[in-house]
Amino acid sequence: MSDTIYAVSSGIGRAGVAVIRISGPQARTVGEAMASALPADRTIGYSVLRDPGSGDVLDRGLVLWFAAPRSFTGEDCLEFQIHGGRAVIAAVLRTIGTFPACRPAEPGEFTKRAYLNGKMDLTSVEGLADLIDSDTELQRQQAMRQYEGGLARRVDGWRLRLIELMALVEASIDFADEGEAPAFQSQAIVDELERLRGEVRAALATSRHGEIVREGFVVLISGPPNAGKSSLLNAIAQRDVAIVSDIPGTTRDLVEVLIDLDGVPVVLVDSAGIRETDDPVERIGIDRVRRRAEHADLVLWLSEAKADDAGAEAYRKDGRPLVLVRTKADRADFKLDSSELAISARTGEGLPDLIGLIRSSVSDLDKHGEPAIVTSDRQRLVLLDAEARLGRAIAVAPLGQPELLAEELRRCALAFARVSGKVGVEDLLDSIFARFCFGK
Numbered sequence: 262m263s264d265t266i267y268a269v270s271s272g273i274g275r276a277g278v279a280v281i282r283i284s285g286p287q288a289r290t291v292g293e294a295m296a297s298a299l300p301a302d303r304t305i306g307y308s309v310l311r312d313p314g315s316g317d318v319l320d321r322g323l324v325l326w327f328a329a330p331r332s333f334t335g336e337d338c339l340e341f342q343i344h345g346g347r348a349v350i351a352a353v354l355r356t357i358g359t360f361p362a363c364r365p366a367e368p369g370e371f372t373k374r375a376y377l378n379g380k381m382d383l384t385s386v387e388g389l390a391d392l393i394d395s396d397t398e399l400q401r402q403q404a405m406r407q408y409e410g411g412l413a414r415r416v417d418g419w420r421l422r423l424i425e426l427m428a429l430v431e432a433s434i435d436f437a438d439e440g441e442a443p444a445f446q447s448q449a450i451v452d453e454l455e456r457l458r459g460e461v462r463a464a465l466a467t468s469r470h471g472e473i474v475r476e477g478f479v480v481l482i483s484g485p486p487n488a489g490k491s492s493l494l495n496a497i498a499q500r501d502v503a504i505v506s507d508i509p510g511t512t513r514d515l516v517e518v519l520i521d522l523d524g525v526p527v528v529l530v531d532s533a534g535i536r537e538t539d540d541p542v543e544r545i546g547i548d549r550v551r552r553r554a555e556h557a558d559l560v561l562w563l564s565e566a567k568a569d570d571a572g573a574e575a576y577r578k579d580g581r582p583l584v585l586v587r588t589k590a591d592r593a594d595f596k597l598d599s600s601e602l603a604i605s606a607r608t609g610e611g612l613p614d615l616i617g618l619i620r621s622s623v624s625d626l627d628k629h630g631e632p633a634i635v636t637s638d639r640q641r642l643v644l645l646d647a648e649a650r651l652g653r654a655i656a657v658a659p660l661g662q663p664e665l666l667a668e669e670l671r672r673c674a675l676a677f678a679r680v681s682g683k684v685g686v687e688d689l690l691d692s693i694f695a696r697f698c699f700g701k
């Protein structure tokens with residue numbers, strides 16, 4: 262019998278109300294022992310919550326009860342919605358932990374159980390993880406579509422069409438056994454396989470947009486020391502663009518700022534923040550920033566004068582989109598070539614132009630911009646494999662060898678089944694569920 266797992270699902274820190282979720286075979290026992298009465302299935306009740314050992318009243322709260330299998334995890338699920346004080350949460354958690362076979366949930370473990378119990382497929386799990394991580398409106402919309410089966414429905418349709426083809430081909434194998442010529446319409450099969458491959462390719466073509474929405478459009482701010490890189494970041498952080506979050510490398514300057522440009526997350530990275538450090542915690546942050554910087558979609562080279570622009574050449578050689586920005590435009594002696602962009606972090610001059618420029622680079626890179634169907638790397642790789650397998654089936658179909666073709670079609674169908682996690686994903690599960698926070 263599986264353990265019963267429990268966790269605070271409502272986030273860390275002081276809040277008005279905290280939600281504690283309990284899932285598994287002991288959930289009912291915990292509810293009956295701690296609450297004065299368990300509400301009817303799929304209802305909520307107001308109850309005193311006690312420590313059954315001492316009889317102490319821990320809190321007065323709401324109790325939610327979902328009997329298996331109609332629950333988020335597919336198991337018996339109990340919820341205590343209690344007052345959010347740290348000591349209240351600690352006392353309730355401590356008490357639940359005294360029940361046999363009850364233990365704290367790992368991050369993502371509720372969702373993992375939902376997946377293992379057939380409540381969700383893997384694309385839906387990935388959508389849910391993105392939904393919980395979403396900071397901007399576009400991220401929310403993309404994640405929600407995936408959570409609701411955007412890709413899964415399509416892939417199931419493709420798999421069904423393959424299965425129909427397999428039935429045709431296998432029927433022709435049976436006819437051959439009876440000494441008749443195989444009724445094998447290879448051209449019709451090739452046509453259908455090519456239509457399928459076209460649809461898979463069209464879905465794959467949306468993955469770049471999906472990646473930009475999920476990971477953000479990365480702008481690296483580079484240039485000589487004291488060119489005003491941190492000041493620019495700080496100025497943008499304090500202006501009219503909506504700041505979603507800042508991730509300080511240390512207590513000092515900002516290293517990364519995430520801004521929300523029309524729903525597209527744009528990550529501004531200060532290259533000066535990328536430096537060697539002995540602090541292991543800081544290093545994790547810096548490594549992440551460095552990886553982002555290596556994949557920058559746009560480089561802003563900041564300098565006070567043309568003489569300082571030599572360093573920009575390295576980026577240009579790399580083929581990275583690069584924009585030269587003159588800083589400190591409020592200086593009395595400032596002169597500007599008409600081709601240059603000038604800003605002053607102090608007065609705010611030029612900042613709207615700079616933001617406009619970033620906005621248009623986003624739409625240059627992301628020309629299609631249609632909602633993404635493929636939203637994770639895993640999905641992209643599995644579909645690329647399916648596309649290649651369809652290619653092999655297309656090559657084999659005209660050979661008139663039904664056994665061979667049936668085998669290729671079977672492999673295509675397996676590749677599609679891996680997208681939704683019906684088969685062949687065991688080795689990936691840990692990394693997918695580890696993305697979740699505690700309590701999910």
Ligand SMILES: Nc1nc2c(c(=O)[nH]1)N(C=O)[C@@H](CNc1ccc(C(=O)N[C@@H](CCC(=O)O)C(=O)O)cc1)CN2
Nearest residue numbers: 270280282325327330331332333334335340342380701
């Ligand atoms: N308090 C609270 N709020 C929450 C959650 C939660 O667990 N607790 N959720 C947690 O993620 C989300 C809601 N997700 C849920 C998903 C499925 C079921 C559920 O009961 N599913 C049943 C019945 C479906 C139906 O009636 O249509 C099932 O799948 O059989 C409940 C919550 C968001 N809000």
